[in-house]
Structures are given as structure tokens and as C-alpha cells.
Amino acid sequence: MNHSAYATPNPAIATPDTFPVVALRNVAAGFDGPPVLEDVSFSVAPAETRILLGPAGVGKSVLLKLIIGLLRPLEGSVELFGEEISRMPEEKLFPLRARAGMVFQEGALFDSLTVRDNVAYQLIQERVPDEEIDVRVHEALRFVGLEQTFALYPSSLSGGMRRRVAIARALIHQPELILYDSPTGGLDPVTSETIIELIVKQRDVRATPSLLVTHRLQDAFTLCTHRFSIELERMVPLPEGQTNRNTTFLMLNEGRLIFDGSLDELVHSKDPFVREFLE
């Protein structure tokens, strides 16, 4: 299998000398027991989409939370938008986090608020006028195909709809980085594809750098081998043998990063765990 690179319609091309949006160096993390993560180093460049693979329970979600300072590393450094955040006080972290968007595993929507208020949460805190909020929420919900849920409460939505609302909430602020924590976990194949299409759309239309955690290989390969067609308003496959060059892979096993590279390198990896995971 030999893949040639494919550039997305409007990406800010990531080059080695480009300022990384996220950079982790020798990060270790853990709770009371043995460390969950050890010696993890990688970066996310502008317009780059990184897919973090690995079996359940290896610390993928912990890694995402470290990136936006929801958890603190035991060792190493975490840089977000060029600022070292691993020892940064919580108050200083809030404005940095507000520049990023995060989609949580189960959506993490606020039960007591309507879809409109959930999606507009950040805008409401910033005291944006109601009329502008309504326009922007409609736009964000249209992006995820859920405009009809505007006045509903999260309890009346299906699992897939909740994830899509969570994506709308993460995107409404036009974040400079998006973190997706298993956005398709536990969903049926059709709904999963809808979610992946949204992620591809965000990547190709707005060129937002992102880090996506998943243990579903089919989702990872779809992201790499498809692009969003603005003309057709849907995701289409790239020509045979081509892949998106701004979409690369990371793989975690037993708390360590065992792979960092392109799809081509992944499928040709000699690492026994990578081979086992792929097969």
C-alpha cells in the first residue's frame, strides 16, 4: 500500500519550522497508582490533524486533558499556543482554554440548559447580545445538521445528536485547536460516519488543527482517505492511493507513545503492537 499525499483545499501548510499549536515534551502523568503516561512527546502543527490511536485505558483521554490543562503532568512540559501551561495557575489557563474547543467522550452537555444555551455557553458568558447569539447558534447547529434541536433539552436527544451538539458547542467560537475525545465511541456506523464527516468538514473547510482520540481504525482511515467537497456538500473519497498529508497518526500503548507518523508509515510499521492493532 503506497499512499501519495493530498493537500486539503485551504490549509495553512504545516512545515517543520512552523510554530506548533501544541507541544508535549517528555510528559508523564498519573494519579495515585503507577503512571498512566510516561515520556510522551509530540506536537500538533497549524492545520494539522493528529489521530491518537490506542486500546481503551491507555491514557488517551488523560493526554487530551493534559493538553488544555484540565490535568497537570507529573513531569515534562506542555505548551499550548506557545505558552508553557504545566505549572500555569488555573486563572491564567481559562483564557487559553477558551481559544480551544473540546468535544468530550459523552458530549458533556449541561443537562439543565437547552441546546441553544449549551452551544452558546461561551458567548453567554462573554455577554454577547442575544440576537447575535441566536444567529451564531443557528449557524453552528446548521453546520452539524441539527438546527431543529435549538429549543430542546439534551435529555431529549439521542447519543449521536448529543455528540453533534457538543461539536457545535466546540466550534461556535471558531477555536484555534479542537480536541475530540472518542467522538464516535459507542455509536452506530451511520451516526459515526456523520460525525467523521463533520470532523473532515471542519478540517478541510476551516483548516483548524485538531487532535482526535479514537480506538476505531475505520474512523481514522476514513479521515485520512476522504476530503470534504464544498460543491457536493458532503465527504468524498480521495483518489485511489492518495491520503490527506496533514492528517497523521500517534499510537499509545501502556502509557508510552509507540508510533508517530503518516498513514503510510503506520501501515508499514514493524512494531508488533502496531501490527496487532491494525490486524
Place this chain on the structure above:
Amino acid sequence: MAIHTIDRTAKQIVLTVQEYSLFAGRALMNLFRPPIYWTDFLIQSDIIGFGSLPIVILSGFFTGGVLSLQSAATLSAFGATAVTGQFVSLTMIRELGAVLTGIMVSGRNASSMASELGSMVVTEQIDAMRALGVDPMRKLVTPRVFATITMLLFLTIVADAFGIMGGAAVTVFLNHQNGTQYFHMAYEHLRYPDIVQGLVKPLFFGYIIASIGCFYGMRTTGGTEGVGRSTISAVVNASVLIIFVDFLITHVLLSILPS
């Protein structure tokens, strides 16, 4: 092995006390630093204040009634049933109004705060809030602390008033004594130190209820079972701490403001 367990438990208790102190201190300091979420304060005031009104009225009224019943039996032995009003009003205002209201509100609101915030923690809503750039301490904890302190003061006044009315009802309708005499004695023997003592306590109790409820809610772990544990811990610790702090405040205030 046993020493190791004792050592670990002692460290855990000290750590919890340290974490609670930092948490409660931060919640209080946030009252004086913007942003202050006034809308959330008003919503919480409605839930805690207006929502607790029925239980506070009922418990206050019947406690006053019981005080009147119990005291009349003893006082009649000395031919002093005329001082029932004084006894009920002083007991309610100086002690029982604040403590009973504190414990009732603790049962209702410390539990609801712990379970609400605990559910938000286990469903990652707190993390989502932090990820959206909003400080949960300022948005969720400080309005609850501020609202509980404010509302408990008014609820205590309501409990005191209804306690005195409950005592009056029993005095007039069951003990067949003079109502005017009851109210006269209840009012005449009240001094400012009594009122100060009764109104200082709810400020401390309100702070204890909200800070403990939120503290246990925010440190919930272990899914829905953990939410249950947090709720129990919040109510038990808040109630015990209210009684303990009541003892301390009474001791201090009696030495500063003797009746």
C-alpha cells in the same frame, strides 16, 4: 499493618481538611473579585431561600410549640408559667432558630449541592465548563455560598418568628394562658446581645452548608455511587460542623456580649 492504616487515615484526614480550607477560602475570596455571577446568585437564592421556606416555617412553628409545652409543665411547678414567652423567645432567637434552620437547610441544600455538582463532575460537565474557559468555582460555588449565607440569615429570622408564634399558639390554645402576657414577656426580656447572637450564627452556618456541599460535590469520584457517597458526607459533615461551630460561637459571644 494497623499502624500503617492509622497513618494513612490520619494523613487522609489532614489532607481533606487542608483541601477543604483552601476550597472554602477561595470560594469566599471570589465574593470580592469580579466576575461575580449575579444571575446565578439570584437563582440560587430563590432555590435555597424560597425553596426552604416551608420546612423552616413548619420546623420553627412546631419547635416553638414543643418548647412551650415542655417548659409550661416545669414552670408551673414554680408558679412561673408567665415566663413561658421569655423562655421560648430567648431559646428560639439565641439558639434553636439558627441551629434548627441550619440543620434543615443543610439536609435540603448541602445534599442537593453535593449531588448536583457531583453529577456534573462524573458526567464531565465540570471539565467541559473549564474547557470552555469558565471557572466552576466562580460560576457554581461562589454564588451558592453567597446565596446560602444571605438566605440563611432571613430564614433564621422567619424560623424565630414562627417559633415564637408556635409557642404562643400552644400557650393560648392548649395551656389556656394569656396571649398578651406571652408576647409581652417574649419582647420585654429580649436584649440586643441575644439578637446579635442569633443573627451572627446563620452567617457562619450558611458558609459551612454551602462550602461543604460544594466541596464534596466537586471532589466526587466513582460514578453514580460516588455521588451518593458525596451527598451523605456533605449532609453529615455539615450538620456536625454546624453544631460544633455553634458551641464555639456561643462560647465566644457569651464572653464578648454577656446577656
